[in-house]
Amino acid sequence: MIAVAGASGQLGHLVVDALLNLVPANQIVAAVRTVAKADDLKAKGVEVRHADYTQPDTLKAAFAGVDKLLLISSDQVGQRFPQHKAVIDAAKAAGVQLLAYTSILRADSSPLVLAEEHIATENYIAESGIPAVLLRNGWYSENYTMGVASAVEHGAVFGCAGDARLATATRQDYAEAAAKVLTLDNQAGKVYELAGDEAFTLTQFAQAIADASGKAVEYRNLSEADYVGLLEQVGVPGPFAAVLGNSETGAAKGGLFDDGHQLSALIGRTTTPIADSIKAVL
Template sequence: MTVAVTAAGGKLGRLVVEALLDAGERPVAIVRDPSRVADLAARGVDVRKASYDDPAALDAALVGVDRVLLISGNEFGKRVAQHTNVLRAAERAGVELLAYTSIPRADHNPMLLAAEHRGTEEVLATATVPTVLLRNGWYWENYDGAAAHAAQSGVLHGAMARGRVSGAARADYAQAAARVLTSAGHEGRVYELGGDEALTGADLASAVAEAKGATVRYEDLTQDDYVAALRAAGLDDQFAAVLADADARIGEGLLEVTTGDLTELLGRRATSAATVFAAAGR
């Protein structure tokens, strides 16, 4: 069985490829720039060049592929069309399974980040190949920069009120994807994936304090004030708005995941926030 991973040069894609290698597979890594994964090629990975905007290149990249992981792109406003290109290429290639990395509750999640995932899932519902949805929750690594700043300032800012976020390490989601790609019985499934910890802002501050050996408290801001704080930290207007919106939706419970799907796929507990924060910067 030949398994392909798109966006294999990115943080998640690389981890999925490595998990597949650890499982004894020889995956196909589909990337825009093969030079970014020269180390993977040296380990026996079949590296193929293609972008989400190039249907012909995608057709060539998926020749002989049995299963494919479509990792969601990062070009906001273009992602549904780009993901559709990958799906149609997978259909033409006759793949037996396509997995897609989505977001929790994508079908009714009002987060700004969810809109293109929802649009992609609607397209996938029309697919002529079997699909599986991996609705990945928050990566604890999303907080790495904030954690480092909070360890110095003593304050972790957010706008999540009393909401909880069920995060896990990026590698946890990668290993779960590798498990789905290399085992049977996943066709048509929707996995709502989140870690075993459901942390409030105060809990996150405590995890940062534990990991960094510092005193850290959580300070909750309004959504508008959080946007301003993120802008002051150097984020552009669009990204600041998206992150602040995500935090506000955490306050509404949109990223608290209680299904246990991730733990079931991993066969173990997900990695704790404190463990991820402690590893950051090493």
Template sequence: MTILVTAATGQLGRLVVESLLERVPATEVAVAVRDPEKAADLAALGVDVRQADYSEPETLRTALTGVDRVLLISGTDMGARVEQHRAVIEAAKQAGVGLLAYTSIFGGDDTTFALADDHHATEALLRASGVPYALLRNAWYTEVYTAQLGTYLQFGAVTGSSGDGRVASAARRDYAEAAAVVLTTEGHRNAVYELSGDTAWSFSELAAEIAAQSGKPVVHHDVPFEEHVQIMVGAGLPEPVARMFADVDAGIGRGELAGTPGELSRLIGRRTTPLADSVKQALAAAPTAG
């Protein structure tokens, strides 16, 4: 059996490959990457490195030849990624792939913020393709927030526009492990998994956790939508991107990322990584910020 991971040199992709290598021999793992040189370390481990680009369908057809199972990690090229995903799905169908797992969005069609639209479209393409699929509907990675630790400490605030909304996030490694489980075990044909952390936390709780562990004052600063957009624009984000992120906050305020069905912990066979542990790891990785 050959299992192929797309976007394998990205943050999630590398963790998925690491988890796969704990479960199956390297000779059963392949990766599709735009720049094979960035995967030289994986090749040294015995992983089959194949060049492919979501925007070049012919490279996808070659990369997926002889592959049994595929993890399609969603692209990051907003405005183009539905067509890119279509190309992967079509290549998978042509190759006779037995299972295509896709990293979608928590809540599926019930998730209303604009960032979810491409995921909705990709899920529809998958269902219509006839390719056996597994939808890995990932909630937020805790790292989305801990990566901003320096900013939180610099300004003494976690700023957003989600009100009292809660986020059931989990560590990126938790989601990677779940993907590896789906790719290496049976019983996942046409399955839909709502994957989130075991505990939903508020931004006030995030601020309090950072303050407690860093010993520095940090509070939650909630602002109106438009003010949030302008804060992000002032920090250097293009306005359309700032509006997209503020729109996600609005969705959080509506409770769209707060669900805790427990499917992620059931798949990986353990509790998901607690928020406190993720904050601790982030502070350890950036000791000058703590």
């Protein structure tokens, strides 16, 4: 049995869909916080179980009989580690034989503040003794393409990444990789540094939006403080705006670039080009 924790989320749902192309539905468990949100998976023959990272009592039962478990990192920045710890403890108690964890690209050397909770989780997994494989995901293309409409409207992409090279890939790309690893043998102890094949700068990103939309779009590089301030002006909560600003600055230090092509090797195709993601949004 293969379980996906966080299966009703944006990445988790795609992982389950990818698994359905590789193994029978009755071998998949979708562990979700809100069972009603997984009705479509249940209709496909997937077993849906209640599993809330913030309610440890729900987790051990959710993982009963599971051989391999994918722990998709929580989206609650600042609260991730205690939630991940609860999942890891429950996985150990349930006798899970392989734990896969979605970490961050080169977590052990990343300049991004986001890496701190991922490193804490990786260390705790190692201390737990559960055989594990680390899926160190780079940035999602969607982190940028969600702002395409605004960029077209205002004629600009804003950031503080300078000329950083961003090796992004889509959630679909990362989901297919996770599903593949969960179905392969002898994965314990492996660490995958996963990123897109084609890196781009935000200047190139802005030009790609212009090319696809027919509208003039430029990249405006700000200081980190000014960029964080802009995010706050448009409604991003202060603490998360600070994280986003730090991530862009970290990208300028190489934190979101990798040219190892491990992601495309896993999924058996090139990763989705950012131009294709932009066109899909438009």
